[in-house]
Amino acid sequence: MAEAILKRERVRDYLLELIETHPAGAPIPAERVLCQQLSVSRPTIRSAVEELVNLGLLSRQHGRGTFVARAKITQEMVSDTGSMSLPQASGTWSSRVLEHARIPAGARVGRRLHVSPAADIHYIARLRLVDGEPMALEHLHVPALVAPGLTLHDMESGDFYERLREHGVHVSEAVQSIEPTVVNDSEASLLGVPVLAPALLFERLTTDAQGRQVEYVHSIYRGDRYRIVSRLTLGASPRNTVDMQARVSGDPF
Amino acid sequence: MAEAILKRERVRDYLLELIETHPAGAPIPAERVLCQQLSVSRPTIRSAVEELVNLGLLSRQHGRGTFVARAKITQEMVSDTGSMSLPQASGTWSSRVLEHARIPAGARVGRRLHVSPAADIHYIARLRLVDGEPMALEHLHVPALVAPGLTLHDMESGDFYERLREHGVHVSEAVQSIEPTVVNDSEASLLGVPVLAPALLFERLTTDAQGRQVEYVHSIYRGDRYRIVSRLTLGASPRNTVDMQARVSGDPF
DNA sequence: CCTGAGAAGTGGTCTATGCCACTTTCTATC
DNA sequence: GATAGAAAGTGGCATAGACCACTTCTCAGG
Structure with a gap:
């Protein structure tokens, strides 16, 4: 497995791991929290999250948070x-x-x-x-x-x-x-x-x-x-x- | 037609128009040029372009430019x-x-x-x-x-x-x-x-x-x-x- | 004439920051 | 006790700027 050089990929992989280890519907850390945890800027986080949202693995709700998608089902x-x-x-x-x-x-x-x-x-x-x-x-x-x-x-x-x-x-x-x-x-x-x-x-x-x-x-x-x-x-x-x-x-x- | 309040949507609509009026394979203005034309920042441009790339309407080539995709016929x-x-x-x-x-x-x-x-x-x-x-x-x-x-x-x-x-x-x-x-x-x-x-x-x-x-x-x-x-x-x-x-x-x- | 180095232009990535909109929660007021 | 309102936390949007990587073109040097 190639080492993730790009931060965006690192973030994405991290999120994928969260998705794997959390049940559907579980919230993932807030974007600003992830920034600190992974030492990247918020736009980078958002970009990675967006990709996974598009893939149906995460779902975002304005004002509430980001969650592991029903994707189980998917x-x-x-x-x-x-x-x-x-x-x-x-x-x-x-x-x-x-x-x-x-x-x-x-x-x-x-x-x-x-x-x-x-x-x-x-x-x-x-x-x-x-x-x-x-x-x-x-x-x-x-x-x-x-x-x-x-x-x-x-x-x-x-x-x-x-x-x-x-x-x-x-x-x-x-x-x-x-x-x-x-x-x-x-x-x-x-x-x-x-x-x-x-x-x-x-x-x-x-x-x-x-x-x-x-x-x-x-x-x-x-x-x-x-x-x-x-x-x-x-x-x-x-x-x-x-x-x-x-x-x-x-x-x- | 609804007025585009969001800049991102305004940019997207503008790009859609470009796509409609240009033949497949035609280049669209460089991102930095679009910034000036539309008075928005580059990330905003990029975000809109990315959406259309995902939809298959545009295609980007590193170092060359962004082009109307084949799929234009859509x-x-x-x-x-x-x-x-x-x-x-x-x-x-x-x-x-x-x-x-x-x-x-x-x-x-x-x-x-x-x-x-x-x-x-x-x-x-x-x-x-x-x-x-x-x-x-x-x-x-x-x-x-x-x-x-x-x-x-x-x-x-x-x-x-x-x-x-x-x-x-x-x-x-x-x-x-x-x-x-x-x-x-x-x-x-x-x-x-x-x-x-x-x-x-x-x-x-x-x-x-x-x-x-x-x-x-x-x-x-x-x-x-x-x-x-x-x-x-x-x-x-x-x-x-x-x-x-x-x-x-x-x-x- | 050919070739290679460099400049210029393009998209790719990332940062730091601000403000807005929505949701939830807590609190002060009635 | 119920309710309206403020506060805090979340995602949504947008900016300005920097630097990197790749492509193309140009021009000087061979």
Whole structure:
């Protein structure tokens, strides 16, 4: 881990530690107090706090104080992959690990995760089921460097992002793409659908608070059982952007 | 327009104007210059710029300057219905009307629009093209009752929601679903892809400010040229929701 | 003609300070 | 005892200035 040269980063790391060690809703020291504790000026403190507020890890209330955000929840949901998609019928999710290993990233995955093709990654392939029936085939990649101590159990566990957080990785943002495809032979047999059946290909690249690529996920969802539903609100907000809120039902990814 | 009391907001608005009136990639005045022009301090400028950088409207390069970001197109997009999907390559959209009529809703459409199957609706089928090449096949339905005076020209026009507004219909919300499918014979020939090629089926039901169903759209998008990209920000906000901001380039839906 | 050193301009970081606005708490008054 | 008001503590906004790091351009020297 690189030594924080920039004060702002030092402050941010300090705050991240506070966030980790405090329950959601707990207040953190006042800005002027932090100034003294960390020997930096208030604007520097404010800048760091602001970043974490934007990430949803802290919340500020004028006149009251700054608090560890509900983000607990956020986190969980995030762990929900922040899939903007929700199961057509929200049943009970479970998953079966098909394969797991610590292997070199390879060209394709390495490029996406911004690591050398020779760099080790944690890899896991899972079959995800809803009410016991196959729904999706998921391939997950996490650079070994990002979470050296990550165990298979961590990756199998329900709330994966929660585990990552315990390893000091604070997931902050993800870019996801979705495109239609059809299943190939092996996917068909694993998912229990005919070859060439319609499916959705999800790709997600997740970034942490430090801007590192921490996760690359490639998943195939059955088209006959999975549908993306989103509610589009055509309202104000910054000109030219549309806020969409997709409620995701209970699934832990 | 509300008077900007806060300098920071005044600066932001000024910058937004610069962004609108300058092509992507164009440099904006240096921070120190903006200070003088707007009579504010540099931190204030920087704060405003930072906000717009985070929104993807500006991009900064150390030692070079600050520039209008590629994403500038963001603007036109809202009229874009807030489709959360954006073309993989943002080209020039156009459309060709294949069919139009005022016909009874029928059972399927009537149910979705909450009108009697015998009630008249405006119907239009369009082929939507990007850079002259077919991208999607769209079927649009609007209850005649909702907008009695709607003309074919209105439905052909680029900014359809704008026309609706002129008819007193204020679109407020939409529920959209997306699922993978494959194209059938007629779709294949219209879109210029092989039969059974992967595609996305969009269905959108739009509601106006009075809670009336005002539009039902059914579209087939080519899977080889269309991809949904979304940026998931894992921040606070209500439990279990994901805010997505999708910048959509130019297309009017 | 080419090259390298330096100047100028840009964003990046940080400090020290002041005042405002909101919330909470305590206190003095009724 | 209840209430209005002051005080203290918090975040919000803004300033002026300094210095650093990076990029680009220019011009002198080879």
